[in-house]
Amino acid sequence: QVQLVESGGGSVQAGGSLRLSCAASGGTFDIYAMGWFRQAPGKEREFVATINWSGGFTYTADSVKGRFTISRDNAKKTVYLQMNSLKPEDTAVYYCGKLPSTAVRSPLGVDYWGKGTLVTVST
Secondary structure (H helix, E strand, O other): OOEEEOOOEEEOOOOOOOEEEEEOOOOOHHHHHHEEEEEEEOOOOEEEEEEOOOOOOOOEOOOOOOOOOEEEEEOOOEEEEEEEOHHHHEEEEEEEEEEEEOOOOOOHHEEEOOEEEEHHHHH
16 A cells, blocks of 8 residues: 655745655555646646656656656655746646556556645736
């Protein structure tokens, strides 16, 4: 059983930055692909970014490319999402998930979810 706990969310003005963290316990973290997803009010959950077990491969959604960076520290069993140049449309609950592979981009393919952390971006 894998447990995931997100942190780092909050309120920020447009143009600001936040770094989200996702701490894992249980299982063997350093062999897992991991991902970040988000769900805005009234919208479906959507893919944001993914990273392979070593951190040597990452992929981000076009909507956040160049602004968001996913990374991981296997010694700390933690995956991060650095979010820069935030926009009001980035407002959402952000979830991390354990993935069977970095090819999985659909929320339906996530093995385990955290409970999420809220990010609010104001104008």
